[in-house]
Amino acid sequence: MKIKFKLLTMAILSTVILTACGNTPTTDNSLTDIKAKKELVVGLDDNFPPMGFRDKSGQIVGFDIDMAKEVGKRMGVKVTFKPVEWDGIILSLNNKDIDLIWNGLTITDKRKEQIAFSKVYVQNKQIIIVNNKSTISKKNSLTDKTVGLQLGSSSETALAKDVALSKSVKEIKKYSNNTEALLDLNAGRIDAVVVDEVVGRYYVSKKPGMYKVLNENLGVEDYGVGIRKNDTALTTEINKQLEAIKKDGTSNTISKKWFGKDIIYK
Incomplete structure (x- = not known):
């Protein structure tokens, strides 16, 4: 009986110890690791003006680029920008190929299942662009028309949510970037493009008289910086710096540089 009692006691103690070990919280080194390597690697689609794109000299520039650089400077680290295919960018983040996604990333419930987000820093709409001479004037004019958008983008999600509209169009063509979609619009291969307002209006302003934007949109959305779920310390730091550059007017200055307004x- 004593032997059985001792064995039972040992078994219970072992279970308690293992359970305690299993419940030990994982140390969050996300911020200290960034500070140690003195580098913040930002993943982006480098063909997404004005958020992030290459200028004539091949340098990556844009609104989000300037925002990330300012935050990195205040954190005391270098910011490196790494182009990634957009439909695989969340996988790249979770595989630790990059530290952040900072590139007009829409906050959605589906993405929240995979990654964490900073606080909202920009609010955006999904707009519909057509050629200036097009007879399309509203959403229901897209019936039996071909619509283009970027694969894996929030434009794709927004159109899918509008079930009546997505069922009424003839075809939805998906592109690796918005530039390709707009080139096909120019060439008459598609009839309309669904795109982020911040991007679409930038293109429209660069080509006066070529495009028009429909008054109706496919909904309002929020932009946030994409961060790995367990990187709580890094998330807190990014939020802190975003608030700081908003309070002192730096983000306002960056915004006016790229959009002409705050x-x-x-």
């Missing part, structure tokens, strides 16, 4: 979320 689009920072208040």
Whole structure:
């Protein structure tokens, strides 16, 4: 009996110890690791003006680029920008190929299942662009028309949510980037493009008289910086710096540089 009692006691103690070990919280080194390597690697689609794109000299520039650089400077680290295919960018983040996604990333419930987000820093809409001479004037004019959008983008999600509209169009063509979609619109291969407002209006402003934007949109959405779910310390730091550059007017200055107005979320 004593032997059985001792064995039972040992078994119970072992279970308690293992359970305690299993419940030990994982140390969050996300911020200290960034500070140690003195580098913040930002993943982006480098063909997404004005958020992030290459200028004539091949340098990556844009609104989000300037925002990330400013935050990195205040953190005391270098910011490196790494182009990634957009439909695989969340996988790249979770595989630790990059530290952040900072590139007009829409906050959605589906993405929240995979990654964490900073606080909202820009609010955006999904707009519909057509050629200036097009007879399309509203959403229901897209019936039996071909619509283009970027694969894996929030434009794709927004159109899918509008079930009546997505069922009424003839075809939805998906592109690796918005530039390709707009080139096909110019060539008459598609009839309309669904795109982020911040991107679409930038293109429209660069080509006066070529495009028009429909008054109706496919909904309002929020932009946030994409961060790995367990990187709580890094998330806190990014939020802290975003708030700081908003309070001192730096983000306002960056916004006016790229959009001619302050689009920072208040």
